[in-house]
Amino acid sequence: MIYFDNSATTKPYPEVIDSFIKVSTEYFGNPSSLHGLGVKAEKLLTQSRKQVADLLQVKSMEVYFTSGGTEGNNLAVKGTAHAYSKRGKHIITTVMEHASIKETCKSLEEEGFCVTYLQVDSNGLVSVEDLKNALRTDTILVSIMSVNNEVGSIQPIVEIGHLLKERPQVLFHVDHVQGIGKIPLDLAAAGIDLCTISGHKFHGLKGTGVLYVRDGIRVSPLFTGGNQEAKLRSGTENVAGFVALARALRLTLQKSAQDYGKLTEIRDMLWNGLNEITGVKINSPLHGAPHIINFSIPGMKSEVFIHSLEEKEIYVSTTSACSSKKKSISDTVFAMFHDQKRAESIIRISTSYGNELYEVELVLQEIKNTLSKLQKVMR
Known part of the structure; x- marks a missing residue:
């Protein structure tokens, strides 16, 4: 074959499967439980968060575990749109984003938001100048993928980030699902406020992902409940999956x-x-x-x-x-x-x-x- x-999707590394099985069988407690088994699970969750943060060169408190790219993109776009709607209701993205961005933007348009879809050239690239011209006083978010999932175009993320640093009222979200482990990206240097990755794209497990949210950025949760993930993503954490994700990310970056x-x-x-x-x-x-x-x-x-x-x-x-x-x-x-x-x-x-x-x-x-x-x- x-x-x-x-x-x-990628085939999970054997070491990733081993980690998942070990945690699932030996540390299966709910990390919110007060007993010893729950405390051990919580410790593993905290360790995994720190490992991911170190690999991404960000703070642990800026790493939020999700179910993957679709949830991460929805949370980033809808969450910031709702959190900053009083500042403005204009969003900028491109015509060649993943469906989880395009469909999310369409749903926001039904709520009264205005979305500008930037065109691309024959190389699948957006023009930084076009983006600059599209910015308005009520623009609150720019969402652009780092690597296109269909043709592999690499967008000028660093240049866009530098442009948006002049507009601190505009947040910058990057869908880095196809870029992680393939295209180096310094989140801080590029001025990125939110960034999505998905575990099964780098030999982790399906149903796991990460949303990076820069310290100080407000995001409205998509659903409420037990206040896990610092109240941003309620629901019992998939500890075994997130331990596996951290290991897959480390192995992938080593292989890169x-x-x-x-x-x-x-x-x-x-x-x-x-x-x-x-x-x-x-x-x-x-x-x-x-x-x-x-x-x-x-x-x-x-x-x-x-x-x-x-x-x-x-x-x-x-x-x-x-x-x-x-x-x-x-x-x-x-x-x-x-x-x-x-x-x-x-x-x-x-x-x-x-x-x-x-x-x-x-x-x-x-x-x-x-x-x-x-x-x-x-x-």
């Missing part, structure tokens, strides 16, 4: 330091190989994220192509996994190229530090074989 769908070159080599090999195949149009920018390559085969149904590769035990995807069963067109690719056929026939390859160069050779050959076979059938 060759698994090239790591942007959808050691194997980043291999990841970029794999991408370069994929890029060059796909670029030589007649009928293939690469959608990802040349200097995009090291783990994502997106391409189209105009006129061919991507679902058919994907299932043909699956017969060879090669796993890739179409659009974002959250959207792949809902629609056949990529809004992201359409925004970049304004080409309906190109946006209807996309394939996304997404790798991890566990992939190898020999797998690229096999995948490229099977892509050629599959394309040739399907083209004969279509004639």
